[in-house]
Amino acid sequence: MRLLLLSNSTAPGKQYLEHALDVLGEILDGVKRLVFVPFALADHEGYTAKVAEALEPVGVEVAGAHSDDPIKLFNSAQAVFVGGGNTFRLLRELYARELLAPIRDRVAHGTVYIGSSAGTNVACPTIRTTNDMPIVQPPAFEASGLVPFQINPHYLDPVAGDPHMGETREERLEQFLEENDVPVLGMREGTWLHRSGDALTLGGDESGARLFQRGSAAAEIHSGADLSALLDTVPLFR
16 A cells, blocks of 8 residues: 655645655656546646646646546556545545545555545544534545544644634644544644555654644654554544
């Protein structure tokens, strides 16, 4: 199983996917055709064209899952990229189009999976740790489970003196752990997870990530860290 799970698709001062172009080139080495899943945004055609332009330097052909028989596309491609946007809208469409199981099957048989933001959320067992507003209602929160733990993309640290009186991201994740016993990796901007078989590594920006687990203080995870032990997680949800 080969996965690349990005916290974000656009970094400050850079073009779309530019900050991750090197690692994208590595995981897409030898890939000729990629299927892009654009359902997290409303403009499927425009979103697919944006991805095709961004990945042009990598030399892969990009086909949108909205424009043809997606199962046929998945079977003819060596990679699938699920883009960011609204996680609830994305998951609703994956259920409506009956694509969760086919994606899971193709990835289990060697198809490269790339996710960004919402696309990273749906690689988890559920979307319960997304930051997004539920603008639509999917039939369930269960997602593809390509990794057995939860991820919080775009993780933000508490800011001293911030006048915002709502919960910090840390507090929200701690509330999640009060109800569910499954690790959550809070991935800061510019970071990504790379899975190859049973090996899992945090890469990208040196700001790294924070790992939240029930009964333990949140731990700082540095870029380059081996997180393969997380693949042994047995998640318990309420």
